[in-house]
Amino acid sequence: MAKTIAFHLQKGGVGKTTISGTLACESALNGFRTLLIDVDPQGNASSWFLKDAPLYELADVLQGKCYINDAIVKVPSLENLYLLPTFGIGGNLKTYSETKLSEEPFVLQDLINELVKSFDHIILDLSPGLGRLERAAIIACDEVITPMTPEVFSLDGLEIFIDELSKIRKNLRSDVKHSRVIINSFDERIKQHREIYGAASNGNFIVYKVPVDPAFRKAQELSKAPQLYVESFKNLHRGMKVKTLEAIKLIDNDIWS
Ligand SMILES: Nc1ncnc2c1ncn2[C@@H]1O[C@H](COP(=O)(O)OP(=O)(O)OP(=O)(O)O)[C@@H](O)[C@H]1O
Ligand SMILES: [Mg+2]
Secondary structure, eight states: OOEEEEEOOSSTTSSHHHHHHHHHHHHHHTTOOEEEEEEOTTOHHHHHHOSSOOSOOHHHHHTTSSOHHHHOEEOTTSTTEEEEOOOSTTOHHHHHHHHTGGGOTTHHHHHHHHHTTTOSEEEEEEOSSOSHHHHHHHTTSSEEEEEEOSSHHHHHHHHHHHHHHHHHHHHTTOOOBOOEEEEEEEOTTOHHHHHHHHHHHTTTOEEEEEEOOTHHHHHHHTTOOHHHHHHHHGGGTOSOOHHHHHHHHHHHHHHTO
Protein backbone atom coordinates (compact mmCIF):
# COMPACT_ATOMS: atom_id res chain seq x y z
CA MET A 1 0.00 0.00 0.00
CA ALA A 2 1.50 3.30 -1.06
CA LYS A 3 2.11 6.08 1.39
CA THR A 4 0.58 9.30 0.04
CA ILE A 5 2.06 12.74 0.72
CA ALA A 6 0.86 16.20 -0.34
CA PHE A 7 3.11 19.25 -0.42
CA HIS A 8 1.24 22.36 0.52
CA LEU A 9 1.26 25.92 1.74
CA GLN A 10 -1.44 28.32 0.51
CA LYS A 11 1.28 30.84 -0.38
CA GLY A 12 2.47 30.88 -4.00
CA GLY A 13 5.99 30.36 -5.33
CA VAL A 14 7.52 28.72 -2.25
CA GLY A 15 8.72 25.62 -4.10
CA LYS A 16 5.80 23.19 -3.81
CA THR A 17 6.27 21.94 -7.38
CA THR A 18 10.07 21.97 -7.23
CA ILE A 19 10.23 20.03 -3.98
CA SER A 20 7.44 17.58 -4.74
CA GLY A 21 8.77 16.93 -8.26
CA THR A 22 12.37 16.50 -7.09
CA LEU A 23 11.32 14.12 -4.31
CA ALA A 24 9.23 12.13 -6.81
CA CYS A 25 12.36 11.80 -8.96
CA GLU A 26 14.45 10.76 -5.95
CA SER A 27 11.94 8.09 -5.00
CA ALA A 28 11.84 6.77 -8.59
CA LEU A 29 15.64 6.81 -8.86
CA ASN A 30 15.73 4.68 -5.70
CA GLY A 31 13.66 2.05 -7.49
CA PHE A 32 10.22 2.78 -6.02
CA ARG A 33 7.20 2.82 -8.29
CA THR A 34 6.24 6.45 -7.82
CA LEU A 35 3.19 8.42 -8.91
CA LEU A 36 3.19 12.21 -9.02
CA ILE A 37 -0.34 13.63 -9.18
CA ASP A 38 -0.58 17.15 -10.54
CA VAL A 39 -3.46 18.66 -8.55
CA ASP A 40 -2.63 22.20 -9.65
CA PRO A 41 -4.71 23.75 -12.46
CA GLN A 42 -1.51 25.60 -13.52
CA GLY A 43 -0.10 22.20 -14.53
CA ASN A 44 3.52 23.12 -13.70
CA ALA A 45 4.60 19.61 -12.67
CA SER A 46 3.14 18.24 -15.92
CA SER A 47 4.85 20.75 -18.16
CA TRP A 48 8.10 20.03 -16.29
CA PHE A 49 8.05 16.29 -17.00
CA LEU A 50 6.06 16.01 -20.25
CA LYS A 51 6.87 17.81 -23.46
CA ASP A 52 3.57 16.99 -25.17
CA ALA A 53 0.05 17.26 -23.77
CA PRO A 54 -1.32 13.76 -23.11
CA LEU A 55 -4.73 12.54 -24.25
CA TYR A 56 -6.34 12.61 -20.81
CA GLU A 57 -5.73 14.46 -17.55
CA LEU A 58 -6.71 14.31 -13.88
CA ALA A 59 -9.92 16.32 -14.46
CA ASP A 60 -11.08 13.68 -16.98
CA VAL A 61 -10.63 10.92 -14.38
CA LEU A 62 -12.48 12.91 -11.70
CA GLN A 63 -15.39 13.49 -14.09
CA GLY A 64 -15.54 9.86 -15.19
CA LYS A 65 -14.55 10.71 -18.77
CA CYS A 66 -11.79 8.07 -18.80
CA TYR A 67 -10.34 5.26 -16.65
CA ILE A 68 -7.49 6.10 -14.25
CA ASN A 69 -5.03 4.00 -16.23
CA ASP A 70 -5.86 5.87 -19.42
CA ALA A 71 -4.69 9.11 -17.83
CA ILE A 72 -1.55 7.95 -16.01
CA VAL A 73 1.56 8.43 -18.15
CA LYS A 74 5.06 7.13 -17.68
CA VAL A 75 7.57 9.99 -17.46
CA PRO A 76 9.76 9.29 -20.53
CA SER A 77 13.08 10.32 -19.02
CA LEU A 78 12.85 8.39 -15.76
CA GLU A 79 12.29 4.73 -14.94
CA ASN A 80 9.64 4.15 -12.20
CA LEU A 81 8.16 7.65 -12.39
CA TYR A 82 4.52 8.03 -13.42
CA LEU A 83 2.42 11.16 -13.68
CA LEU A 84 -1.31 11.81 -13.45
CA PRO A 85 -1.15 15.11 -15.32
CA THR A 86 -3.02 18.40 -15.50
CA PHE A 87 -2.74 20.77 -18.36
CA GLY A 88 -3.39 24.44 -17.74
CA ILE A 89 -4.67 25.12 -21.21
CA GLY A 90 -8.45 24.74 -21.19
CA GLY A 91 -8.55 24.88 -17.41
CA ASN A 92 -10.54 21.65 -16.97
CA LEU A 93 -9.38 21.03 -13.40
CA LYS A 94 -10.16 24.63 -12.38
CA THR A 95 -13.66 24.44 -13.88
CA TYR A 96 -14.30 21.08 -12.23
CA SER A 97 -13.13 22.31 -8.82
CA GLU A 98 -15.34 25.41 -9.06
CA THR A 99 -18.44 23.52 -10.12
CA LYS A 100 -18.72 19.79 -9.39
CA LEU A 101 -16.24 19.34 -6.53
CA SER A 102 -18.52 20.79 -3.82
CA GLU A 103 -20.87 17.84 -4.39
CA GLU A 104 -18.08 15.29 -4.04
CA PRO A 105 -15.44 16.42 -1.51
CA PHE A 106 -14.08 12.86 -1.15
CA VAL A 107 -13.49 12.28 -4.87
CA LEU A 108 -9.68 12.48 -4.56
CA GLN A 109 -9.73 10.21 -1.53
CA ASP A 110 -11.66 7.62 -3.57
CA LEU A 111 -9.22 8.01 -6.45
CA ILE A 112 -6.17 7.50 -4.22
CA ASN A 113 -7.79 4.49 -2.55
CA GLU A 114 -7.86 2.92 -6.00
CA LEU A 115 -4.20 3.77 -6.65
CA VAL A 116 -2.47 2.76 -3.42
CA LYS A 117 -2.14 -0.88 -4.45
CA SER A 118 -0.42 -0.04 -7.74
CA PHE A 119 2.35 2.26 -6.45
CA ASP A 120 4.92 2.38 -3.64
CA HIS A 121 4.87 6.14 -3.17
CA ILE A 122 2.30 8.75 -4.22
CA ILE A 123 3.07 12.49 -4.19
CA LEU A 124 0.57 15.30 -4.76
CA ASP A 125 1.62 18.72 -5.98
CA LEU A 126 -1.01 21.28 -4.95
CA SER A 127 -1.79 24.81 -6.09
CA PRO A 128 -1.49 27.89 -3.91
CA GLY A 129 -4.64 28.84 -2.00
CA LEU A 130 -6.77 26.69 0.24
CA GLY A 131 -10.02 26.09 -1.59
CA ARG A 132 -12.11 22.97 -2.19
CA LEU A 133 -9.55 21.33 -4.44
CA GLU A 134 -6.67 21.66 -1.98
CA ARG A 135 -8.88 20.49 0.92
CA ALA A 136 -10.04 17.46 -1.05
CA ALA A 137 -6.41 16.62 -1.85
CA ILE A 138 -5.13 17.10 1.70
CA ILE A 139 -7.71 14.76 3.24
CA ALA A 140 -6.85 12.14 0.63
CA CYS A 141 -3.28 11.91 1.97
CA ASP A 142 -1.53 10.28 4.92
CA GLU A 143 0.64 13.35 5.41
CA VAL A 144 0.94 16.96 4.30
CA ILE A 145 4.39 18.56 4.25
CA THR A 146 4.80 22.33 4.08
CA PRO A 147 7.47 23.86 1.86
CA MET A 148 8.10 27.52 2.68
CA THR A 149 10.63 30.21 1.84
CA PRO A 150 12.72 31.80 4.60
CA GLU A 151 10.60 34.95 4.86
CA VAL A 152 8.27 36.39 7.48
CA PHE A 153 5.26 36.13 5.14
CA SER A 154 5.87 32.41 4.73
CA LEU A 155 6.04 32.02 8.49
CA ASP A 156 2.68 33.84 8.77
CA GLY A 157 1.40 31.53 6.06
CA LEU A 158 2.48 28.51 8.09
CA GLU A 159 0.52 29.77 11.13
CA ILE A 160 -2.58 30.29 8.98
CA PHE A 161 -2.18 26.84 7.45
CA ILE A 162 -1.91 25.19 10.89
CA ASP A 163 -5.22 26.85 11.93
CA GLU A 164 -6.97 25.96 8.69
CA LEU A 165 -5.73 22.39 8.84
CA SER A 166 -7.23 21.87 12.28
CA LYS A 167 -10.62 22.96 10.85
CA ILE A 168 -10.19 20.68 7.84
CA ARG A 169 -9.36 17.74 10.13
CA LYS A 170 -12.46 18.39 12.24
CA ASN A 171 -14.94 19.19 9.47
CA LEU A 172 -13.84 16.48 7.07
CA ARG A 173 -13.02 13.84 9.73
CA SER A 174 -9.41 13.58 8.65
CA ASP A 175 -6.34 12.50 10.63
CA VAL A 176 -3.80 13.70 8.06
CA LYS A 177 -0.38 14.16 9.65
CA HIS A 178 1.45 17.52 9.52
CA SER A 179 4.79 17.37 11.27
CA ARG A 180 7.37 18.45 8.67
CA VAL A 181 8.34 21.79 7.17
CA ILE A 182 10.87 22.33 4.39
CA ILE A 183 12.56 25.73 4.27
CA ASN A 184 13.35 26.11 0.61
CA SER A 185 15.86 28.47 -1.02
CA PHE A 186 17.76 28.60 2.26
CA ASP A 187 21.07 30.44 2.51
CA GLU A 188 22.98 29.69 5.71
CA ARG A 189 24.90 33.00 5.43
CA ILE A 190 21.76 35.11 5.76
CA LYS A 191 20.81 35.95 9.35
CA GLN A 192 17.10 36.28 8.59
CA HIS A 193 17.08 32.78 7.08
CA ARG A 194 18.64 31.37 10.25
CA GLU A 195 16.05 33.23 12.34
CA ILE A 196 13.15 31.90 10.28
CA TYR A 197 14.62 28.40 10.67
CA GLY A 198 14.71 28.92 14.44
CA ALA A 199 11.12 30.18 14.54
CA ALA A 200 9.80 27.27 12.44
CA SER A 201 11.73 24.77 14.58
CA ASN A 202 10.00 26.10 17.72
CA GLY A 203 6.63 24.85 16.56
CA ASN A 204 7.25 21.13 17.19
CA PHE A 205 8.01 20.57 13.52
CA ILE A 206 10.82 18.58 11.99
CA VAL A 207 12.38 21.29 9.83
CA TYR A 208 14.52 20.61 6.76
CA LYS A 209 16.54 23.07 4.70
CA VAL A 210 16.91 23.01 0.91
CA PRO A 211 19.57 25.43 -0.37
CA VAL A 212 19.00 27.98 -3.05
CA ASP A 213 20.27 26.30 -6.22
CA PRO A 214 19.79 27.44 -9.86
CA ALA A 215 20.00 23.81 -10.96
CA PHE A 216 16.30 23.35 -10.09
CA ARG A 217 15.17 25.95 -12.62
CA LYS A 218 17.62 24.68 -15.25
CA ALA A 219 16.43 21.10 -14.80
CA GLN A 220 12.82 22.28 -15.16
CA GLU A 221 13.66 24.16 -18.37
CA LEU A 222 15.24 21.00 -19.78
CA SER A 223 12.33 18.73 -18.64
CA LYS A 224 14.77 16.75 -16.50
CA ALA A 225 15.02 15.32 -13.03
CA PRO A 226 17.36 17.66 -11.10
CA GLN A 227 19.41 14.62 -10.06
CA LEU A 228 19.97 13.69 -13.75
CA TYR A 229 20.68 17.28 -14.70
CA VAL A 230 23.57 17.09 -12.23
CA GLU A 231 24.90 13.93 -13.90
CA SER A 232 24.87 15.48 -17.34
CA PHE A 233 26.74 18.57 -16.18
CA LYS A 234 29.13 17.16 -13.62
CA ASN A 235 32.10 17.23 -16.01
CA LEU A 236 31.55 20.93 -16.54
CA HIS A 237 31.39 21.57 -12.78
CA ARG A 238 28.10 23.37 -13.22
CA GLY A 239 25.77 20.80 -11.70
CA MET A 240 23.69 20.92 -8.61
CA LYS A 241 25.49 21.55 -5.36
CA VAL A 242 26.38 18.46 -3.35
CA LYS A 243 24.64 19.89 -0.29
CA THR A 244 21.39 20.30 -2.28
CA LEU A 245 21.45 16.64 -3.27
CA GLU A 246 22.23 15.67 0.31
CA ALA A 247 19.26 17.74 1.55
CA ILE A 248 16.92 16.00 -0.91
CA LYS A 249 18.24 12.55 0.06
CA LEU A 250 17.78 13.29 3.75
CA ILE A 251 14.14 14.31 3.25
CA ASP A 252 13.49 11.30 1.00
CA ASN A 253 15.02 8.98 3.56
CA ASP A 254 12.78 10.31 6.35
CA ILE A 255 9.39 10.77 4.74
CA TRP A 256 8.77 7.26 3.47
CA SER A 257 9.94 5.40 6.56
N1 LIG B 1 15.82 25.87 -3.91
C1 LIG B 1 15.64 26.63 -4.99
N2 LIG B 1 16.66 27.35 -5.51
C2 LIG B 1 16.49 28.12 -6.59
N3 LIG B 1 15.31 28.25 -7.26
C3 LIG B 1 14.25 27.57 -6.79
C4 LIG B 1 14.35 26.72 -5.64
N4 LIG B 1 13.13 26.17 -5.43
C5 LIG B 1 12.32 26.66 -6.38
N5 LIG B 1 12.98 27.49 -7.23
C6 LIG B 1 12.42 28.22 -8.37
O1 LIG B 1 11.43 29.10 -7.85
C7 LIG B 1 10.31 29.17 -8.74
C8 LIG B 1 9.04 28.82 -7.97
O2 LIG B 1 9.11 27.47 -7.57
P1 LIG B 1 7.84 26.50 -7.67
O3 LIG B 1 7.15 26.65 -8.99
O4 LIG B 1 8.31 25.15 -7.29
O5 LIG B 1 6.92 27.12 -6.52
P2 LIG B 1 5.40 26.70 -6.19
O6 LIG B 1 5.22 26.85 -4.73
O7 LIG B 1 5.09 25.39 -6.78
O8 LIG B 1 4.59 27.84 -6.99
P3 LIG B 1 2.99 27.90 -7.16
O9 LIG B 1 2.46 28.39 -5.85
O10 LIG B 1 2.79 28.86 -8.30
O11 LIG B 1 2.52 26.51 -7.47
C9 LIG B 1 10.64 28.23 -9.90
O12 LIG B 1 11.16 29.00 -10.96
C10 LIG B 1 11.72 27.31 -9.36
O13 LIG B 1 12.61 26.84 -10.35
MG1 LIG C 1 3.52 24.85 -8.04
